[in-house]
Amino acid sequence: MTFSKFGEKFNRYSSITQLMDDLNDGLRTPGMIMLGGGNPAAIPAMNDYFTATSQTLLDSGELVASMTNYDGPQGKDLFIKSLAKLLNDTYGWPITEKNITLTNGSQSAFFYLFNLLAGTYPDGSKKKILLPLAPEYIGYADSELEYDSFISYRPDIELLDNGLFKYHVDFNKLKVDSSIGAICASRPTNPTGNVLTDDEIIKLDKLARDNNIPLIIDNAYGLPFPNIIFEPVTPFWNDNTVLCMSLSKLGLPGIRCGIVIANQEISQALTNMNGIISLAPGSLGPTYAHHMIESGDLLRVSEDIIQPYYRQKSTSAVNMLQQAITDPRFKIHKPEGAIFLWLWFDELPITTMELYARLKNRGVLIVPGEYFFIGQQEDWPHAHQCLRMNYVQSDEKMLAGITIIADEVKKAYLEG
Template sequence: LSKFGEKFTRKAAITELMDDLGSAMAKGDMLMLGGGNPAHIPEMQLHFRRRMEQILAEPRGFESMIGNYDGTRGNEAFIEALAVMLRETFGWDIGPANIALTNGSQNAFFCLFNLFAGEMPDGSKNKIMFPLTPEYIGYADAGLSDDFFISRRPTIELMDGGLFKYHVDFNALNVGDDIGALCVSRPTNPTGNVLTDEEIRHLDAIAQDKGIPLIIDNAYGTPFPDIIYTEARPHWNENTVVCMSLSKLGLPNLRTGIVIAREEIVSAIAEFNGVLHLAPGGLGARLAMEMVRSGEIMQISRDIVQPYYQRKALQTLEWFREELGDLPCRIHKPEGALFLWLWFQDLPCTSRELYERLKTRKTLIVPGSYFFPGLENEYWQHKHECIRVSYAQNDETVHQGVKVIADEVRKLYRHQ
């Protein structure tokens, strides 16, 4: 195999996670508190079912939906509607040329990371910097070369009620000339952390000063799907790349990512699309088009999607507090996304070993050590003391899983 082939046939954390997820779903006997699959929200599924029925009833609606390629930037009508909505709602100075669709956010980040980092024309090598870790597991293997990412540890604010919160440590954030872009997710997968508006403004100022883009992964963020339980304003300017998705609205299998950026970046994404896929798939855009055109997508996100997940977050937090009792565990303040992030201080084994133990008890979580891209070569005990737990499954499944996790962890501390 080529170097490319060797790199992408190594077992990556994200592929192991997805393989475990697929295997567990196929068997149907696992408590699925692991993967990032969004909940099957009845109101959202009904909405998309009705929209599909409307398309099927249109003259040649079905035939055009499945039978025609879109352009390399994706469905033009959807892109136009989205540009109008964002311009009119937030005053963003954008048009259709500032938007491209991709086959999911994972695809978008592979393209963006390798656009801005790796070997440069002058022979130097640039990196992608994550100003705050932990960060999304899917970033870790997206670079075409090794030593592709660099990260900074957060500061940790201890809070009442057994909670804590990560913040960007700006005192340690030295952005060198070898950094090609800054990247953050908001809310952050895995922790549910939402960077404050001030943190975003500060990062934007640093990026502009260095002449590099600030990439914001907005897959769970505002204005849709708006899975945020705290104050957060949408942010975009010509130096910012905002990546969005239709997955967490309830369309994960349709793989619809959205990149909003200045025109030359969007043109580059379109070129990637043409070479790699001919064109992005258009089914997600067709199903969501009328929601975007009317602005209903923001109202649905605010009134249906956000409250649904916030209730589940608070309920799962309460269950963990009941089951863990006085065990030395802190939970990241739930501010968004689909997950709780648990920190077991002085855990008697690694999070990876806990993951394997829970798998034998048919409970799937994700070990926290996977979520520190750019810190692979830096020892930090905290990396091995955390786990990510999804609360997107039905309440009974989540509650059972919480009990199993608490019971297993209690055994570990008891026998250390």
């Protein structure tokens, strides 16, 4: 069968499709140790909370109403208004309901945004999305309608004590000109757990404003919810910022609710795209989130349950890794947020694609680092030496998986 150009592009087996297939297959494979996908932890206290909330919403009729009625293409009015008030009250941001659009998950939001701001313009010019620091989120790749719509830059690498390191934006190399349609960065960063400093965000904002382009901040793990962030940083938004949030990492990935906070022109464009592509975003997620805001629970559970849980899990996983892998060439990106650890095996004689295959054969799923270096102009050995590891599994599974990773890495170094 012959497909259109659109069909040919989106019919490819992409990196994000492989990641999600691995996640699905792993869940169905007995004994598979899932250290790859981005599924959040099943936090017992949060599952209890969602169970109780479901019963409350069922008793009130709100749950059934959310399933039997369309919302408008902007999303559920009640939630949008309550979220605008929450952000005003918490941070003093001058936003109204006209600044917020909901989508069917963050992946849909980024598809809209990237194709709104990159690609071929009416005057024939072509613009790209600038990722100021690679590695970046695997889900950005292949989301553009046109090819070659991303450009990214290698980071500065700061070596820290205790076998840790940290990426920083290399502003000396960053180039922003008329070929850039927007700057985009995740904070905290998936895959590395890196958190851009306040100074880096301010510099990126100035670059964006000076070039009259938006700064997109992927805040799926950040403040004020789900608050999977371990550094004392300042949340950021202004009328040139597109802040993307999600309910997934609260523990609700299955309800697919993305949140975009932007100026009214971008918000209206996303609303129009919603109407054309999906009529309206789903209603279940906004119904739960509105209840959580009105009951005063959204920020409370993020601060008191979610953040401490992930902080402890991250610390535990780092300790396990450092005890299991003592080779001085092994380093871990400083865990500052998100639900992953980024492992760097310097001078590894095989690629992490090969390491991924070996680990999968032994029942451990990770994600090879090569997938995350989107928009690079030249190959970089570092990109073949890193992998992303989810740290949300039970301590028993984490230890079993890390033991196998340590064994395969040792074998690979010996081969070299």
